[in-house]
Amino acid sequence: MEVLNLPEVAERLGLPINRVHQLLRDGQLLAERRNGVLVVPAQFLxxxxxxxxxxxxxxxxxxxxxxxxxxxxxxxxxxxxLPGTPIEALRGDRGREVKRRAQALGF
Incomplete structure (x- = not known):
């Protein structure tokens, strides 16, 4: 899985870095720490x-x-x-099915 550090995410989105931090805080994006650096999967963009x-x-x-x-x-x-992964389905405009499955996980 290709990942991007936060400055790379900001560059790809054309946003200032503090806006990327806000997207993370708001739950619009997810990041994980790898070798001490926060990274975002490239497929999220x-x-x-x-x-x-x-x-x-x-x-x-x-x-x-x-x-x-x-x-x-x-x-x-x-x-x-689906077939494939949920993120691939989201990228392929099959978000309704992914969201339905995510809701079913909660029960």
Missing amino acids: AAGGVVKGLPGTITVLRDSGYSTEEILRWLFTEDDT
């Missing part, structure tokens, strides 16, 4: 910004008690019924 449907999916999973690590694992785990 699209040409127009954050992948459509990702912030809502993150919110649903967080509200269900999932940790950042668990959300990242779920988003990048192959699901033959």
Whole structure:
């Protein structure tokens, strides 16, 4: 999985770094620490910004008690019924199905 440090995310989104920090605080993006550096999966970004449907999916999973690590694992785990991974489905404009599955995890 390709990851980007926060300055790279800011550059790709055309935003100041403090706005990227705000996206993380608001749950619009997720980051994990690797070798002491916060990184964001590159697949979370699209040409127009954050992948459509990702912030809502993150919110649903967080509200269900999932940790950042668990959300990242779920988003990048192959699901033959989608097919592919949930993040690939979000990128392929199948966000409604991904969100439905995320909501079902909470019950």
